[in-house]
Amino acid sequence: MHPQTLAGVVLPVTALLYGWLGVRRRRPRRQRYRATVRRLPVPAGDPYRAAACESWWPEDDTQAAASQLLLEGLATVNHRGNLSLTPAGADPARTAGHPLPDALLAALRRRTAPATLGSIELRDTAFRTTREEFRSAWRTRVRATAARGGPGRPATTGVYLLLAEMVFTVFALAGLAPRGPVQGWVVAATGLALVAQIVWFPLYARSRRRSGPTAIPHVTLPGPRHPALAELARRDPLSTDRLRVSRLRTRRGRNRGRPRRRTTTGAAGGPADGGQTGGG
Template sequence: MNPVELACVVLPLTALLYGMLGMRVRQERRWWGRFVTRRIAALVVDPYHAAAGRRPLGDDVQAAAARLLLDGLVTVTRRGNLALTAAGSDPGAGAGHPVPDALLAALRRRTAPASLGNVHARDAELRAAREEFHTACRNRLRSRLPAKPGRAGRPAAWAVWATLAVIVGTALALVGTDPHGPAEGAAATATWFAVPVQIGCLVRYGRLRDDARREALLSEGRSRNAPHPALAELAARDPETADRLRVSRGRTRRRRNRGRPRRSGASAGS
């Protein structure tokens, strides 16, 4: 195909795709500002769900440990090992929330003090309890999302497929070109540069269809940069313990059999 003719087709088509994308982005922002921002202002999100994955400021696991420390159910050593107190060893004691209670149960299954990072990495029951809790929270938030603009509440699927077809068609047409002269060379070069532009357009369309991003923004709400209340309270009441807890969250390796569950045969032999 003649490179000049191909460029005359591909470049306006690429501009049209980006114009359509701009309209969708503008519509998306208006929808988000009009509906979802109001929902965020009135939305009550569980603080442990809002803290999930927020490692720099302390995630939900670290917040759960802070809650247990504040309630006097565990202590943390200078090495960052969590140990049960006499109150924490009582099977009837609890923090009254699924995440701290799951962490407390995990510590009770240990035979020696262990770091928070190690418990989180190696205790499958703790991870399962956290996932169950966060799944329930995500489902509740998803049910509160208003319908998105466009057909079936999603950006038009045909726009994604049309963009993909343009990318494939442009690439195949470029393979069959044989530019001669500066005019055809410049046209072929411009057409080649249009391909990554089209790919970027396809990626942006994909982001418009990303429900997880919207749910994450709903989870964070207005307290996006605020630490969990238990972590803030612990830092204000006992900064040294809060520092130890941060160290404990970062330690995942197990040393000197710290908290390793003993086998029944080894216990009987000892």
């Protein structure tokens, strides 16, 4: 085979391999995740499951849980975004009927002062644990679907064709006798392209590991709005806006909704509660 003919096959194949690898690396992992999610059926029977996997923040399951508490009269939110329990919400016998709003209700009951939704989500370990357990089943399902969506028959056929091309190139290079410096440079370039094709395999395997199902982040997609969010927006748009403010705020103020600490009596005989002076 003529050296120029062999190079005209090997060099374009090498360029195509690395070009495709570069496009794959530039494709965001979130885009690959969304393509995986779109192959799954929408979770049925539990609107919180759908809100957890197919809604943009802050229209997610946490916001829906807070909306349900407000709709059922178990909590209120003021203009600063502080959530407070109502007398019905403070009753231990009352529940919201779902693990997520119940966990949020329990978090409010653990506080001695009103707290923002952002503070609870950031600092309340029990609420975060319940929320992660609720979402874990969906994440496992997405990753299993992504694992099943690995290389199919076309990709396997392409690998076999590439291996056949590489074997053919090796034997062709072994039988070539370059004549002159031009053919010598052509043969050298073909050999370097063959080495690059061999190096391409571990690079491709590394790219698959980085973008595989275990590396998929938990991102959300625009989807159907939770009924509690839609109902609260229709019935009380002001409370909907206040919940957004509550989600953004992670600090309530001095107390931040945490239990108050009593100060001990000082050596000078000061008061025991907050430094207030008594009469007498």
